[in-house]
Amino acid sequence: MVKPRTLYEKIWDAHVVERRPDGTCLIYIDRHLVHEVTSPQAFEGLRLAGRKVRRPDLTLAVPDHNLPTTPRRDADGKRISIADPESAQQLAALERNAPEFGVRLIGDADLEQGIVHVVGPEQGFTLPGTTLVCGDSHTSSHGALGALAFGIGTSEVEHVLATQTLLLKQSKTMAVVVDGVLAPGVTPKDVALAICGTIGTAGGTGYVMEYCGSVFRDMSIEGRLTVANMSIEAGARSGLFAPDEKTFAYIKGRPMAPKGADFDAAVAWWKTLVTDEGAVFDKTVVIDAADIVPNVTWGTSPEDVVAVTGVVPDPQSFADPSKQAAAQKSLDYMGLTAGQKMADVAIEHVFIGSCTNSRIEDLRAAASLLKGRHIAAGIKHAMVVPGSGLVKQQAESEGLDRIFLDAGFEWREPGCSACLGMNPDKVPAGERCASTSNRNFMGRQGPGSRTHLVSPEMAAAAAITGRLTDVRELLNNEEGVVA
Amino acid sequence: MDKLTTVDGRAYPFGMKNVDTDIVIPAHWLKTISRNGLGKGAFEVLRKEPGNVFDDPDYAGSPILIAGDNFGCGSSREHAAWALGDLGIKVVIAPSFSDIFSGNAFKNGILTVVLPQDAVDRLLEVAQGINGTPDPIHVDLESQTVTTQFQDRFTFEIDPFRKHCLLGGLDEIGLTLDQGDVIDGYEARQAQDRPWIVPAAVA
The missing domain is CATH 3.40.1060.10 (Aconitase, Domain 2)
Structure with a gap:
């Protein structure tokens, strides 16, 4: 009788190259996504040690973190150079390293370019039952397709490039x-x-x-x-x-996915992954x-979650004294007071994008609320940054870009953008952003920026009213009159 | 990688909980293509606060950082470990660490020591100074202990492989490459069992 196993244990077991007496395992890595920010030092390490990339065919490079979301080519197809010299240098390093080590690079102006975690699934690079890594913590995204996917640091990026393995303890x-x-x-x-x-x-x-x-x-x-x-x-x-069947249907026919008999053989194995x-x-x-209700964050940690119908919590209400102190610090930073209604919090910026919420369904959801409506007078800046060039193209073919533009949003080129503010897309100090991204850390969207994490629908609702808003007030309310 | 056996010296009495790697090193410092020089950006936001421990001359160059629960959560940026290393920090002591950060620290010869909250609280007192001036802390990796001149003695757990690599200053990539034939063997088996694993060629 075989011991029953979890999905995780099945994928783990299928990737053990060697098990050591202390339980550490050398784990084979099937897929490696590489971007411009966490890879330069890894490639440099290989170069200094005279090492090669073991499996360039299992590696895919895409720039995303640094790229400006303004046009990247002029009317003649010439590159519009990145104003920030350090960002330009990181992009140049990836453009040099990928071909030197034989790794496929999706270029900054290619239609397929986008946020690595949007590109992987979209290209059929991400597959169920594979181990997938990237030097970015949001690599967990690919678990949606049943891949054991996790973020790694640059030393591990170098280790995977050189050996196609990682030394890991089972979680x-x-x-x-x-x-x-x-x-x-x-x-x-x-x-x-x-x-x-x-x-x-x-x-x-x-x-x-x-x-x-x-x-x-x-x-x-x-x-x-x-x-x-x-x-x-x-x-x-x-x-x-x-x-499941939805996963298989999603993958079928994507450019880098298995084809024909290979696809059928893959599905047969994927079906055992439960x-x-x-x-x-x-x-x-x-x-x-x-x-579960429409949620917003009030503080500077993603655990600082409250219903949009709720109020800013009183720091004294937390049992743990260190959490009380952290909550007070968060409120000071966020410029909020205990007891204030979340729905009364006025915002100046709206960001729809990031590897969390920049796919076509996200854009459709936001656009459905914005159709025929306009951002509020108090909104200084609202923008949509599609997750990839293909998402952007699809949205344009559905006319979503017109809806966003007519509503007063900017319609940008794909990339990580204001999720982490490495490129010029930042929220100014002391100003407040309803953001579909994943982190509300201090200074995350720019020094002093104040982030409220929300869904695409809630971001659209906040843009319409100029304050954090329960999206349910706007559903079935075509006139845009808010109760 | 430098060997790490014992570390002696003052410790930054930091203690903050849930410190994410955006706090350790903000994103604009990530544009470098080098591993060096990131100490300048370490804790940049906190260093704007007057009286912060990182700019306190009493602690300049301290090799130990005492932090709070869940240190290093958030982004996987190894720049956080590089920044701490550039400040001269060789040991971080906290009640818990994020998985990604502790891995990154180890790869850069920085030891992460997990101790219970009451032990961490005591070490914070020692680091601040029992008699007004900061007192040193002694970390011994071989015996897996943290001790003070006040007879405090705390033992910690560490993965035996990590300990071995830190004590010897070993290059993990070199060690794995020595096992090339085991990896070859795995790839041969995988090519049999899951030939579709190689991505379809894209024109």
């Missing part, structure tokens, strides 16, 4: 179970925020999560990408969804779908 397993049906206006982002709010940013440390329950089974692949993306905000390096009956998780967290 503990956590089942995150959400059963029921999400209410109208409640999105995958709200589910992700609810998880962060429930278990905290360290709740998943040391664990690989598996998302179980009807809410996740019913969720689209893009919704799953949003949830898996934020696994790391709850401390888990990786979060898995068991691949947690066995009787397998034991080290921890189980249960959230009732009926308890």
Whole structure:
């Protein structure tokens, strides 16, 4: 009798190159995504040691973090150089390193360019049951397709480039179970925020999560990408969804995905990638779908979550004294006071984008609210940054760009943008942004910036009213009159 | 990588909880293509606050940082470990660390020591100074202990492989490359079992 295994254990076991007596395993890495910020020192390390990339065919390079979201080529097709010399230097390093080491590079102005975590699934590079790494913590996103995917540091990037393996200890397993049906206006982002709010940013440390329950089974692949993306905000390096028919349909026909008989053989194996009956998780967290509402963050940690209908919490209400102090510091930074209604918080900026929420379904959801409406007078800057050139093209073919532009949004080129403010897209100090990104850390969107994490629908709602707004007030309310 | 056996000296009595790597090193410092010189950007936001420990001359060059729960959460940027290393920090002591940060620290010869909160609280007192001036802390990797001149003695756990690499200053990539034939063997098996793993060629 074979011991029942979780999905994570099955993928792990299939990738053990060598198991050591102390339990450390040399794990084979099937997929490696490389971007311009966390790779230059790794390639330099290889060069200094005279080492090669072991499997350039399993490696894909895409610049995303630094790129300006303004046009990258002029009317004659000539590069518009990046104004910031350091950003330009990082892009140039990737453009030099990829061909030198035989790695395929999707260029900054290619239609396929985008945020690595949008590009991987879109190109069929991300596959169920594979191990996938990238020098970026939001690599957890790819778990939506059933890939064991996690972020690594630059030394590990170099290790994978040189050996196609990593030395790892097996993680503990956590089942995150959400059963029921999400209410109208409640999105995958709200589910992700609810998880962060429930278990905290360290709740998943040391664990690989598996998302179980009807809410996740019913969720689209893009919704799953949003949830898996934020696994790391709850401390888990990786979060898995068991691949299903939706996954197979999503992958079929994508450029880098298996074709024909290979695809069929792959699907046959992918179908075995489910947690066995009787397998034991080290921890189980249960959230009732009926308890999840449209959420916003009030503080400077993704665990600082409150219903948009709620109020800013009183720091004294936290049991842990160090959390009380942290909450007070957060409120001072955010310019909020305990007891203030979240729906009264005025905002000046709206950012729709990031590897969390920049896919076509996200843009459709935001556009459906913005159609025929306009951003409020108090909004200084609202922008949409599609996750990839292909998302942008699709949105334009559906006329979504016109809806955003008519509503007063800017329509930009793809990249990480204001999620982390490495490029010129920043929120000014002391100003407030309703953002579909994943982190509300101090200074994340620019020094002194104040971030409220929300879903694309809630970002659109905030843009329309000029304050954090319960999206449900705008649903079925075509006139845009807010109660 | 430099060998790490014992570390002696003053410790930054930091203690803050949930310090993310954006706090350790903000994104605009990530534009470098070098591993060096990032100490200048370490804790940039906190250093704008008057009286912060990182600009306190009493602690300049301290080799130990005492932090709070969940240190190094958030972004995977190894620049956080490089920045600490550039400040001269060789050991970080905290009740817990994010998985990615502790891995990054180790790869750069920085030891992360997990101790219970009450031990960390005691070490914060010592680091601040029992009699007004900061007292030193002694970390011994071989015996896996943290001690003070006041008879405090705390033992910590560490993965045996990490300990071996830190004590010997070993290059992990070189060690793995020595196992090339084991990796070849895995690839041969995978080519049999899952031939579709090689991505379809793109024109």
